[in-house]
Amino acid sequence: MEHELRFGQECFKVTTEGKGGKLRATIGDETYEVDLENISENCLSLLIDGVAYTAYVAREDNKRFVQIGEEQYLFEEPEEEAFGAIGGAAAQLAETGIGPPMPGKVVKLLVKEGDRVEVGQGLVIVEAMKMEHEIKSTIEATVKKVNFSAGDLVNLGDVIIELEPAAMS
Amino acid sequence: MLKKILVANRGEISVRVIKACRDLGIPTVAVYSEADRAALHVQQADEAVCIGPASPLESYLNIDNIISSAKERDCDAIHPGYGFLAENPEFAKRCEKEGIVFIGPRGETIQLLGNKIESRILMKKAAVPIIPGMEATSEDMPGFKKAAREIGYPVLIKASLGGGGKAMKVIEDEKDLESAIESSKREALSAFADDTLYLEKFLDRPRHIEFQILADNYGNTIHLFERECSIQRRHQKIIEETPSTALNRELRKKMGEDAVRVAEAAGYSNAGTVEFLLDQKGNYYFLEVNTRVQVEHPVTELTTGVDLVKAQIRIASGEKLWIGPEDLRQQGHAIECRIYAEDPENGFLPSAGKILFMREPFGPGIRNDSGIYSGFTVPVYYDPILSKLLVWAGDRNEAIKRMEIALSDYIVLGIKTNIAFLRDIIVHPEFVSGETYTSFLDDHFSGYRTDSDRRKFLSQALVAASLIPTGTVAPKAVGKKEEFITPWQTLGSWRVG
Numbered sequence: 001m002e003h004e005l006r007f008g009q010e011c012f013k014v015t016t017e018g019k020g021g022k023l024r025a026t027i028g029d030e031t032y033e034v035d036l037e038n039i040s041e042n043c044l045s046l047l048i049d050g051v052a053y054t055a056y057v058a059r060e061d062n063k064r065f066v067q068i069g070e071e072q073y074l075f076e077e078p079e080e081e082a083f084g085a086i087g088g089a090a091a092q093l094a095e096t097g098i099g100p101p102m103p104g105k106v107v108k109l110l111v112k113e114g115d116r117v118e119v120g121q122g123l124v125i126v127e128a129m130k131m132e133h134e135i136k137s138t139i140e141a142t143v144k145k146v147n148f149s150a151g152d153l154v155n156l157g158d159v160i161i162e163l164e165p166a167a168m169s
Numbered sequence: 170m171l172k173k174i175l176v177a178n179r180g181e182i183s184v185r186v187i188k189a190c191r192d193l194g195i196p197t198v199a200v201y202s203e204a205d206r207a208a209l210h211v212q213q214a215d216e217a218v219c220i221g222p223a224s225p226l227e228s229y230l231n232i233d234n235i236i237s238s239a240k241e242r243d244c245d246a247i248h249p250g251y252g253f254l255a256e257n258p259e260f261a262k263r264c265e266k267e268g269i270v271f272i273g274p275r276g277e278t279i280q281l282l283g284n285k286i287e288s289r290i291l292m293k294k295a296a297v298p299i300i301p302g303m304e305a306t307s308e309d310m311p312g313f314k315k316a317a318r319e320i321g322y323p324v325l326i327k328a329s330l331g332g333g334g335k336a337m338k339v340i341e342d343e344k345d346l347e348s349a350i351e352s353s354k355r356e357a358l359s360a361f362a363d364d365t366l367y368l369e370k371f372l373d374r375p376r377h378i379e380f381q382i383l384a385d386n387y388g389n390t391i392h393l394f395e396r397e398c399s400i401q402r403r404h405q406k407i408i409e410e411t412p413s414t415a416l417n418r419e420l421r422k423k424m425g426e427d428a429v430r431v432a433e434a435a436g437y438s439n440a441g442t443v444e445f446l447l448d449q450k451g452n453y454y455f456l457e458v459n460t461r462v463q464v465e466h467p468v469t470e471l472t473t474g475v476d477l478v479k480a481q482i483r484i485a486s487g488e489k490l491w492i493g494p495e496d497l498r499q500q501g502h503a504i505e506c507r508i509y510a511e512d513p514e515n516g517f518l519p520s521a522g523k524i525l526f527m528r529e530p531f532g533p534g535i536r537n538d539s540g541i542y543s544g545f546t547v548p549v550y551y552d553p554i555l556s557k558l559l560v561w562a563g564d565r566n567e568a569i570k571r572m573e574i575a576l577s578d579y580i581v582l583g584i585k586t587n588i589a590f591l592r593d594i595i596v597h598p599e600f601v602s603g604e605t606y607t608s609f610l611d612d613h614f615s616g617y618r619t620d621s622d623r624r625k626f627l628s629q630a631l632v633a634a635s636l637i638p639t640g641t642v643a644p645k646a647v648g649k650k651e652e653f654i655t656p657w658q659t660l661g662s663w664r665v666g
Binding site: 001003005007012014016023025027030032034036038041042044046048053055056057058059060064065066067068069070071072073075 | 523525526627628632634635637
């Protein structure tokens with residue numbers, strides 16, 4: 001298994017191989033012998049080259065939270081994995097839905113159905129917590145459908161705009 | 170004893186009050202805003218009432234809704250906690266008018282002590298020292314010189330209409346006064362279009378020392394020693410401890426007696442805190458009285474064995490004070506760290522959101538007063554305090570070591586907290602040696618480190634991150650709206666170049 005993890009501005013490739021809790025992990029030039037015991041969903045007991053570590057872990061979206069000892073680390077899986085890898089799991093994403101970050105109101109739609117959008121192009125402005133937020137496209141795509149109009153109230157999970165990634169065609 | 174208590178607050182203090190009520194066998198009613206239905210205090214209470222929308226003005230500060238909820242649920246008393254309505258004299262008076270016991274001092278006492286000028290007059294009458302300063306400006310230089318001599322150097326020049334440190338100067342010696350006054354006048358004139366100046370005693374690196382008091386409804390008043398709360402960020406306390414390293418037996422006795430005199434002069438009843446500033450020479454000056462349970466009250470509980478919240482309730486129900494000074498002594502050392510949902514590595518921005526996983530430290534001498542749990546979503550609408558971590562140990566060094574380990578063992582994943590920041594303060598040599606002043610964080614922590622400085626376990630953490638069980642992620646469900654990847658979910662991590 002190969003994992004790409006971002007830590008701040010740095011990017012690390014971690015390769016793990018083996019089974020039954022006996023693993024070999026490689027980060028760059030360094031190789032570690034790992035003995036893994038899953039204590040719970042959020043707790044891993046690790047023996048790394050014979051030294052014991054307890055790692056508390058959680059994941060949400062592309063974020064991976066890890067605490068070992070007093071240090072907490074936030075890693076992010078790069079987006080390219082989700083959108084760019086054609087033929088991979090990401091290719092199964094036939095469409096991409098644009099929703100609000102929190103309950104709010106649609107202030108202005110910046111695109112209409114059929115528009116081609118570039119990476120970073122504004123799609124819709126939503127007002128939440130008394131502040132306006134512009135939602136931008138993270139991909140090159142075509143606007144497939146617009147489900148809400150200006151003035152509409154939107155909730156978490158609502159899809160305001162559906163995009164069809166350009167890379168799919 | 171009171172029959173049923175409504176707790177007019179939220180978060181950890183609400184949970185704390187509910188626990189005291191449980192100890193006393195008194196049923197509780199929690200109140201909550203629409204944003205707090207899932208909050209811990211709602212789960213802990215016997216009954217709960219929604220008192221309005223998320224906005225504090227419409228819920229936790231809504232006097233009418235709180236009073237009518239108390240009546241509807243047959244409560245004979247209200248505990249206000251701290252913050253929100255706790256020091257609002259109108260709320261206390263309204264409770265009195267409606268025949269509900271307000272667990273705290275009388276409304277008129279809250280009003281009196283909330284007024285800076287009136288309380289300054291009161292302190293003078295009670296012969297309690299206040300920060301010396303000019304009562305009126307002077308027209309000429311001899312007037313300023315005379316005033317400065319009376320106040321005693323170093324003095325601080327302040328502009329009457331001042332703010333933001335403009336025209337403020339510290340003068341150590343009379344020979345520098347004249348030129349400083351002239352320059353401050355020019356600065357004040359250009360900054361505030363007014364060159365009125367006055368002088369005040371300058372306190373070099375003072376400590377914040379406060380005394381806990383308890384007074385019953387019959388005029389009996391005691392103090393339960395001091396707390397030192399010098400570690401502050403923008404006047405917000407973050408670490409508190411007792412005893413203070415700065416007090417000896419004699420000074421403690423003197424300040425404690427003054428605190429009691431303050432309370433008596435104000436006709437105080439219930440629990441309260443008298444705050445002082447203590448300078449390097451052992452001079453102390455009255456700051457203000459907090460007419461409520463203090464956030465940091467547990468350090469006093471741990472060292473004296475007195476449950477202050479239970480004491481508040483017993484006093485409010487009309488009990489005569491059951492302890493005297495002869496029953497009290499300080500045993501061991503206690504430290505409190507306030508756990509906030511904020512990001513010290515990004516300008517202390519508040520960090521709301523879902524706590525994906527948490528694990529509280531436990532063990533001998535560790536106490537958690539908490540308002541959170543794994544899976545709780547910290548709302549954006551309220552104070553970012555999550556919990557208070559406390560330790561007790563035989564002496565200060567043991568307590569510091571215990572706190573260091575307890576903070577390391579406090580795991581909160583999913584939102585940012587100040588836990589690592591608190592730990593860095595606790596192990597700082599100046600903190601360890603007790604050199605704690607209100608300027609401590611400015612002096613030692615003005616440029617705090619960033620995320621990427623944290624590398625001690627980076628390799629091990631990378632391995633762990635690669636091995637996180639997939640069970641922690643909800644299975645993909647086709648057609649479920651939440652499954653759409655929105656730019657908001659990716660925004661925080663999207664970096665170009």
